[in-house]
Amino acid sequence: xxxxxxAGVTLLAAVLACWFRSVNSGLVxxxxxxxxxxxxxxxxxQPFIAAVLVISGAATTLALFLLSAVGISPPHGPHPPDRRxxxxxxxxxxxxxxxAGLSAVALTLGAVAPDVGAAVESPSTIPMIGxxxxxxxxxxxxxxxxLLLTSIVxxxxxxxxxxx
Amino acid sequence: xxAILTASTPWFWLMVLSSALFAVGAAGVLLKRHSVAALIAxxxxxxxxxxxxxxxxxxxxxxxxxxxATSHTAHVFMVVVVAVAAACTAxxxxxxxxxxxxxxSADVDCVNTLRW
Numbered sequence: 001x002x003x004x005x006x007a008g009v010t011l012l013a014a015v016l017a018c019w020f021r022s023v024n025s026g027l028v029x030x031x032x033x034x035x036x037x038x039x040x041x042x043x044x045x046q047p048f049i050a051a052v053l054v055i056s057g058a059a060t061t062l063a064l065f066l067l068s069a070v071g072i073s074p075p076h077g078p079h080p081p082d083r084r085x086x087x088x089x090x091x092x093x094x095x096x097x098x099x100a101g102l103s104a105v106a107l108t109l110g111a112v113a114p115d116v117g118a119a120v121e122s123p124s125t126i127p128m129i130g131x132x133x134x135x136x137x138x139x140x141x142x143x144x145x146x147l148l149l150t151s152i153v154x155x156x157x158x159x160x161x162x163x164x
Numbered sequence: 165x166x167a168i169l170t171a172s173t174p175w176f177w178l179m180v181l182s183s184a185l186f187a188v189g190a191a192g193v194l195l196k197r198h199s200v201a202a203l204i205a206x207x208x209x210x211x212x213x214x215x216x217x218x219x220x221x222x223x224x225x226x227x228x229x230x231x232x233a234t235s236h237t238a239h240v241f242m243v244v245v246v247a248v249a250a251a252c253t254a255x256x257x258x259x260x261x262x263x264x265x266x267x268x269s270a271d272v273d274c275v276n277t278l279r280w
Binding site: 003004007010011014015017018023026027029030033034037040041043044046048049052053056057059060063064067068087088090091092094095096098099102103105128129132133137140144147148150151152154155156157158159161 | 174175177178179180181182183184185186187188189190191192194195196198200201203204205207208211214215218221222236237239240242243244246247248249250251252253254255257258259260261262265
């Protein structure tokens with residue numbers, strides 16, 4: 001019941017985050033999405049991922065709030081009505097097809113899997129994740145480090161512009 | 165089907181929630197004109213991916229009868245996806261700033277140089 005409540009809140013927040021025209025309201029919705037997802041992950045017994053998600057979400061939301069505070073002018077001027085309508089119809093159809101396909105995959109997996117119930121949580125997952133990250137998955141860990149460094153350099157270069 | 169829906173399987177509902185979140189985020193990315201709003205929708209999609217990986221981890225662990233041995237790969241995937249989401253957001257922020265500087269607007273439809 002708690003799980004379904006948080007799932008509903010998260011889904012509602014996601015819809016609001018994508019629905020609001022104001023960027024600041026959308027960011028509040030995104031914060032609720034991160035928070036609800038972290039609660040859900042904590043409920044199903046994955047507190048480490050929940051903590052990582054909260055930290056990452058806080059940094060993301062802070063950066064987006066700062067960007068919206070800079071005062072970038074929103075899109076002005078309407079689209080031609082027929083083009084806008086076609087864009088909305090195509091976007092909604094694509095998202096509905098995507099959601100239906102993913103739900104079908106979920107139903108298929110649910111039909112294949114035995115009724116095993118919830119996983120039994122091990123007493124301490126975090127040290128095992130750390131060992132896995134620095135052991136058999138060390139290459140992925142290093143690649144993520146390189147990716148983060150590259151993204152920092154790229155974002156600074158993009159934001160700095162080519163004035164020189 | 166009824167047995168599936170009434171069974172106590174949180175990973176199933178987690179996967180359904182992940183699908184719905186991904187569809188909502190995709191709709192936002194496809195429909196929003198404001199580039200920051202598109203970034204917000206993209207982050208919703210990343211959260212959906214993380215929840216889907218959590219669901220896969222729980223399913224694999226439940227089918228194996230325990231958690232630790234089978235679900236570590238999915239946990240590592242989740243950490244990697246969180247890092248990729250952060251990197252993607254950072255580059256997206258740089259692109260938004262560059263877009264606002266060159267086009268003086270945050271409209272993603274202004275970027276149509278490569279359209280054919």
